[in-house]
Amino acid sequence: MMLTNHPFLIFCSVLLLLGLMAFFIARKKATQVRASGTAMFSQPDQYAWFAVVATAGPAILLSALGAFVMLLIGADIPTFPLLLASLVLAAIGLAVGMVLVRANFHARQAIERVIRWVLAGAATISILTTLGILISIVGEALNFFQMHSFWDFITGTTWAPGNSFLMAAGRGDGASGGAEFGSVPLFAGTFMITAIAMAVAVPVGLLSAIYMGEYAPSRVRAVAKPMLEILAGIPTVVYGFFAAITVAPFIVRVAETVGLDASFNNALAPGIVMGIMIIPFISSLSDDVINAVPDSMRQGSLALGMTKGETIRDVVIPAALPGIISASLLGMSRALGETMIVVMAAGMRPNLTINPLEEMTTVTVRIVAAMTGDLEFESAETLSAFALGLVLFVVTLSLNLVSVIMIRRFREKYRVNNL
Amino acid sequence: MNDSFDQISQQLKGRHRKSMRLKYYSMGALALAAAFLLIFFADMLNKGLPAFKQAMINVEINYSEDAAKSGRAAVNRDFSTLISRSVVRTIPLEMRNDPTLLGTTVQRWVLASGEVDQYLKGNRVRLDDEEMERIDRLVETGKIEQQFNVGFFSRGDSKMAELAGIMSAVVGTVMTMIVTLAIAFPIGVMTAIYLEEFAPDNRLTQLIEININNLAAIPSILFGLLGLAIFINFFGVPRSTPLVGGMTLALMTLPVIIISTRTALRSVPESIRHAAFGVGCSRWQVVKDHVLPLAMPGIMTGSIIGLAQAMGETAPLIIVGMVAFIPDVTASFTEAATVMPAQVFTWANEPDHAFVEKTAGGILVLLAVLISLNASAVLLRKKFERRW
Amino acid sequence: MSAQMPDVTYKTNPDIGQPYTRNDKACHDLSIRVRDLNLWYGKTQALKDLNIDLFQKNVTALIGPSGCGKSTFLRCLNRMNDLIPSVHTEGLVEIDGRDVNAAKMDEVALRRRVGMVFQKPNPFPKSIYENVAYAPRMHDLVSRKAEQDELVEKALRDAGLWNEVKDKLQEPGTSLSGGQQQRLCIARAIAVQPDVILMDEPTSALDPISTATIEDLMDKLKEQFTIITVTHNMQQAARIADYTAFFHLGEIIEYNDTKVMFSTPAQKKTEDYISGRYG
Known part of the structure; x- marks a missing residue:
């Protein structure tokens, strides 16, 4: 590892030393120039900082560039000369910094230009993250689609990644070489569990938001809002445990009493618990938009002799609808990508069914399964995780974008109306 | 002639009933959420204590x-x-x-x-x-x-239920969070400052903004795939370590910190900036000396909330291999480690029934930490809340 | 402690060429009777011992400097003040012989008979047609689609908007201009066929041309409805109102026939206000 490298440590300490030198010498020089009665553009400290930036900046850039080139192209640049070159650059920078300590140099402006670039650089990291996700997923997914056809992946109804999985399930016959990657059952399971979650989260979340926004006295509101936030703060692994150990057996027992046969890995338990997890996402955004509906609308309706319920149903909700839909889409995107609850409470077996009491599996479960097995990275099963991830990325991305556009429309609409 | 009040009231009876029904339904929904929370905590305490x-x-x-x-x-x-x-x-x-x-x-x-x-x-x-x-x-x-059970807090994981403790996971969490904060906090705050105070309103800025909102909503497991493909496979960061886990979580926490920092910066009124510009400050000086100090409580609150979120995250860590059996306390950022939620996940998968209470106990510790973090964020916000 | 009932010079009785007297039947066609009305926002008293009779099928203007309580008083008439939790009212507001603040009074029924138009136009987020048709349909005033169409057309015609919107009834109400939106709100209010229409500075957010249109409209509407309007524009009050009440610091200083009040105000305060010394 580079961090523990000896030359690297020396490089860092020398650079630090040069930087300190730059700071103090430049400040001293600037103070002297000022003391001699010359009017300077900037403060001594600013000259000092400029000298530090001039010393360290290019050196760090050069070494980072070198390291990156090494990793990216695999070019073999020996570490020692690279670091040495960087240090030489630092020394040159120091000299330049010293020379520039003079009355007619705008040290402050120069520093601020550098700061601006550093800030802009930080802002691009978020773009790089998205790009990184895209590249890493798309790249490996393409590898996967070279092994298995994209069409089979999208339309196939059998997900049987081969021996490793069968053996893990305890019924490997060792001979089944024909791995099949038909993702339909996985997506069916994902959408089933998502649908159950939304069936819980949307009514409860929306009605809670209506209660908090329209009915609740401020004291109830002061308690209810943080309570819902707690719901959002519970880690998903905890929800998963709760779904698997408490809710699922409960559902099996209830199903038994009405004479139904339910699996302990039924889709209902993770679905319901996931729905509860999503309630706060929907209620908090819905609450915001309901509060943003101008009061004049409610008054207009009440003044026509409408009851409060009618006003809410026919005026407030329609006005807030874009925001409510946007909240639901965000909640849905969260449900689709939720991992821990389904990993712990849903099944492993791909199963194409519409009975929520049966075991079914989801995209995220298979991603985790593919990543935690003792498999080669280049194996088809591991790579299939990236193909699944790609679909998940595309679906959630589109949901998020639609949601962002809708909420933006809502804002624009009421800004206009409030004029 | 128009109907009298009494006639109208008569007609209204059904509509009033419907109206009340909506009120009771909405009340019921909130009560349902509260009831769930109650059942959930009771169940966890019952199993975990x-x-x-x-x-x-x-x-x-x-x-x-x-x-x-x-x-x-x-x-x-x-x-x-x-x-x-x-x-x-x-x-x-x-x-x-x-x-x-x-x-x-x-x-x-x-x-x-x-x-x-x-x-x-x-x-x-x-x-x-x-x-x-x-x-x-x-x-x-x-x-x-x-x-x-002192051992539960002082020992690492074990295959024997009576020996298993949460210490190594706690240490792993602390180390991972150090990495996460060290990366996400400066980059997040810098990004927010750039977008809020410096960036011109052009296409690129809008792209960054949409991108940040989108990153906040991307499924966490995809960050795990990124960490695996980029950090581990490409940059060669060692697997299962606090370093790679922290880096992965940092990318996830970044949008939270950026968004809350921007809100905090935006809540500093323009008049403060104008006043500072008025006495001849440069843009950077305005930000550094006037805006940032005023926005700091908001930034801290947002960062704590982001940290709490990262602390509860498991899915991406599974992908980068942080769900590991770690009996001894990790001493370095480049050694295999586990974190609290991952430890909970490991225990939940143990077949031995005795691990159910370990899992719930671990959950109680995790929840206690998260709740105190969030409570401190709320207190911070209350203490420094300022209305302009 | 009850304040004196403000004096009113009654309108001329066309039959005899003399003002009506307090005992004449026509004067007892009171729409609204208010006695000893007091109102508090929390601990601040906003209305003090109001006593006033408001006449049917007339336009009554409430004028006064801002913060004098005229809008608050208006909102007492259809109990819109109920929506503000801190408000507390005492005294009698009687409409059609019934105390509107009585426990038995259903405020929804009250508001159906006492409509309201607000300062800023607030059309619903629905089509122009639905904006008007919504309330009558909910109130069961129409049973068939044809009836509903007819009612919408009539309300829009009465509001003087029909010719402008008849070809775009399905467009959203918010797509109209400010003045058109306000007339849509008036159409919406008259579609439920109330007895009284309260108008809270209905033209203050509009341009002069829209204002003139709405003033003409009020003049026509008073044939069917009792109109009570708040305005801070004295010229407007003089132009449109049959009666005018002058409010100051939560009290009614003077209440009279508009012509009388603007030509020979009885109170010094009224005179100062009308002549623009404050306000």
Whole structure:
């Protein structure tokens, strides 16, 4: 590892030393120039900082560039000369910094230009993250689609990644070489569990938001809002445990009493618990938009002799609808990508069914399964995780974008109306 | 002629009923959420609190010569099946380290086996009737009792339920969070400052903004795939370490910190900036000396909330291999480690029933940490809240 | 302690060429009778011992400097003040012989008979047609689609908007201009066929041309409805109102026939206000 490298440590300490030198010498020089009665553009400290930036900046850039080139192209640049070159650059920078300590140099402006670039650089990291996700997923997914056809992946109804999985399930016959990657059952399971979650989260979340926004006295509101936030703060692994150990057996027992046969890995338990997890996402955004509906609308309706319920149903909700839909889409995107609850409470077996009491599996479960097995990275099963991830990325991305556009429309609409 | 008030009121009866129904439904929805929270916490406490107690047996340990070979010989036959195998295993070790022990006898409290522990807690166990009777008798004579489970907080993971503790996961969490904050906080704050105070309103800026909002909503498991493909496979960061876990979580926390920092910066009124510009500050000086100090409480609050979110995250860490069996406390950022939620996940997968209470106990510790973090964020916000 | 009932010079009785007297039947066609009305926002008293009779099928203007309580008083008439939790009212507001603040009074029924138009136009987020049709349909005033169409057309015609919107009834109400939106709100209010229409500075957010249109409209509407309007524009009050009440610091200083009040105000305060010395 580079961090523990000896030359690297020396490089860092020398650079630090040069930087300190730059700071103090430049400040001293600037103070002297000022003391001699010359009017300077900037403060001594600013000259000092400029000298530090001039010393360290290019050196760090050069070494980072070198390291990156090494990793990216695999070019073999020996570490020692690279670091040495960087240090030489630092020394040159120091000299330049010293020379520039003079009355007619705008040290402050120069520093601020550098700061601006550093800030802009930080802002691009978020773009790089998205790009990184895209590249890493798309790249490996393409590898996967070279092994298995994209069409089979999208339309196939059998997900049987081969021996490793069968053996893990305890019924490997060792001979089944024909791995099949038909993702339909996985997506069916994902959408089933998502649908159950939304069936819980949307009514409860929306009605809670209506209660908090329209009915609740401020004291109830002061308690209810943080309570819902707690719901959002519970880690998903905890929800998963709760779904698997408490809710699922409960559902099996209830199903038994009405004479139904339910699996302990039924889709209902993770679905319901996931729905509860999503309630706060929907209620908090819905609450915001309901509060943003101008009061004049409610008054207009009440003044026509409408009851409060009618006003809410026919005026407030329609006005807030874009925001409510946007909240639901965000909640849905969260449900689709939720991992821990389904990993712990849903099944492993791909199963194409519409009975929520049966075991079914989801995209995220298979991603985790593919990543935690003792498999080669280049194996088809591991790579299939990236193909699944790609679909998940595309679906959630589109949901998020639609949601962002809708909420933006809502804002624009009421800004206009409030004029 | 128009209807009188009474006639209208008559017509309104049905509509009033409907209106009230909406009120009760909405009230019911909120009550449902509250009821769930109540059931959830009751269930977790019920399952998890026993994990903080551990059965201990007061035995006489006889450091005989036989004991140096097999630890089982050091203890009375009545007890040897009841105490934890870990105790038996360490007796010869102790004697090798301290030869003067040979021939002495010590009376002390040692760990009972998981079975005894579970029996005392009223769970189903694989003990025969004779053993159960023996345990009952020992309980009566005060030779077996449940004590506060110090080991749960001081030991790492173990395959033996009575030995498993959460310490290594706590240390792993702390180290991972250090990495996460060290990366996400400066970059997040810098990004927010750039977008809010410096960036021109052009296409690129809008792209960054949309991108940040989108990143906040991307499924966390995809960040795990990124960490695996980019950090581990491409940059060669070692797997399962706090370093790679922290880096992955940092990317996830970044949008939270950026968004909350921007909100905090935006809530500083323009008049402060104008005043600072008015006395000749440059843009950077305005930000550094006037805007940032005022926005700091908001930034801290947002960062704590982001940190709490990252602390509860498991899915991406599974992908970068941080769900590992870690019996010893991790000492370096580049050694394999586990974190609290991952430890919970590991325990939840253990077939042994005794691990259910360990899992719930771990959850209680995790929730306590998260709740205190969030509470401190709320307090911070309350304390420094300012209305302009 | 009850304040004096403000004096009113009654309108001329066309039959005899003399003002009506307090005992004449026509003057007892009171729409609204208010006695000893007091109102508090929390601990601050906003209305003090109001006593006033408001006449049917007339336009009554409430004028006064801002913060004098005229809008608050208006909102007492259809109990819109109920929506503000801190408000507390005492005294009698009687409409059609019934105390509107009585426990038995259903405020929803009250608001159906006492409509309201607000300062800022607030059309619903629905089509122009639905904006008007919504309330009558909910109130069961129409049973068939044809009836509903007819009612919408009539309300829009009465509000003087029909010719402008008849070709775009399905467009959202918010797509109209400010003045058109306000007339849509008036159409919406008259579609439920109330007895009284309260108008809270209905033209203050509009341009002069829209204002003139709405003033003409009020003049026509008073044939069917009792109109009570708040305005801070004295010229407007003089132009449109049959009666005018002058409010100051939560009290009614003077209440009279508009012509009388603007030509020979009885109170010094009224005179100062009308002549623009404050306000």
